[in-house]
Amino acid sequence: MTFHRFANSLGTRIIFIGICLLLVGNVLRYMTLSSYLREDISAVMAAQQLTLANYVAREVDQKLLERQALLTQAAASLPLGLLERPAALQSWLAVRQQYQPLFSHGLIAYTPDGKAVAGSAAPTTKPLPSYADADLFQAVQSGALTVGRPIRNTTTQEAVLPMAIPVKDASGKVRAVLMGVTALATPGFLSFTDQDRIGKQGGFLLISPRDKLFIASTVPGMVLKPTPPPGVNALHDRAMQGYRGTGTTVNAFGVEEISAMASVPSTGWFVVARLPTTEALSVVARTKRYMTLHGSWALFAFVAIASILLYYALRPLLQAAQQADRMTRGEVPLEPLVVARQDEVGHLTEAFNRLLVKLQASQSEMVHMAHHDVLTGLPNRALLADRLAQALARAHRRGSHVAFLCIDLDHFKPINDQLGHAAGDQALVEVARRLNAVVRESDTLARIGGDEFAVLLADLDADPATAEQAATAVAAKCLAAIAPPIALDAQTRILGASIGIAMGDSTVSPHPLQLAADRAMYRAKNAGGQRYLVATSL
């Protein structure tokens, strides 16, 4: 099969249309499903992030609240007299710290103006580390427990969180400030480790909007780093202004993340749970890869199955087309095609077969018309010539004789002229019928002109005299057959005939034989008609 035929084949087109439909379907399904999946899974992951953020925020709040409670309780029970006795105060503080060691850097008592008096962890002889910060002391002066800004211990560089509460006397005057300091990295306090990661690259942030500080992070380098200035990250800016919920943003490293923000009520801080979108939506990517692979296999399977099915479905059509091709090239005879199945191809093949029958019928009709006279149905001049050639060939082989009788009607023209052509035709048909009754089946009676007939007598005796006798006998019969009146509608007419007989043997050719018979016929006509004459020479 050439490429051109392959490209134009019905099977190729059907498969091509199928591939296009499958591809369009797959692409649409891929796009729709991807979009829905991305939307849905983003929502699910955002909700999950928010749950995590809320959980962690509650935990952070819990830890802060228990320290605040401890500090409040210590301030309330601190004997004011101890403020004048640092050693005793230190012991008192140490006992509290010993029983409830929530403040890893200890409890420290300050004068209202920020001068350290005694601390639970440090001996009174050594200078106490100062966590006093003007803002914190100013806030405490107003009389409330205040969580300070996380700072670094000047000696150890550890990140610590101070919280302070005023110690008041009965009149409500602030007599001292009691401060509890906890290292952020204290196990179980405000630090996130690798184990707190969300997935592989996600994690948590603890942010103080008041201090514009990252207090804790799963990325260690971010602890106590300032938050980005406004305008850098829109979602971060919203969170700093109080937005709590979920959103998608691009972080400082250019990575798109799904983030969720939850408040720590006791401090105004908030927790951020974040997860890179690529990781959160990895199931979408996996589904897309699966759909692509699945779609490719489906396409491959379709082409394979469709090719096989189409081959079997169209095979009868192909075979019928090939058979018809061979018929038109004349390689095989015209014969009906095999009807394999009663489907569309079967219907087409049956219609083709019916067409073939009609073609054969009209072909044989044309062949008949080419060899017969339309009016009388007798063989015409062409068929007579063919039969004459065959008869002479047989005469040549067998040594037999042939007789050619040329019969021309006498006085036929007046019938036409007086009674019309239809009557003439009627007379000619009647003459043909009568002559036909006279000659044998093996002989040939032909109409070779208007009112001219011929009789070919083949396979006559080898003896010339016997053969001629047979020919003259037939001629006499013909005259006798034509002679009776012919009824033509209203009238009857009598016709005669002039017959010229030419005898041939193995040596004679068709043309001279016919000419001789013709000449003999004219001689008979000139002699008055209604007779036969035998040609003497060829």
Ligand SMILES: Nc1nc2c(ncn2[C@@H]2O[C@H](COP(=O)(O)OP(=O)(O)OP(=O)(O)O)[C@@H](O)[C@H]2O)c(=O)[nH]1
């Ligand atoms: N009706 C009819 N007439 C035909 C047909 N073919 C030829 N003729 C007519 O037959 C006549 C033949 O002419 P002729 O042979 O001279 O007529 P004829 O009267 O027989 O003359 P002779 O042969 O001399 O006796 C002409 O008038 C033709 O027109 C035909 O098929 N039908």
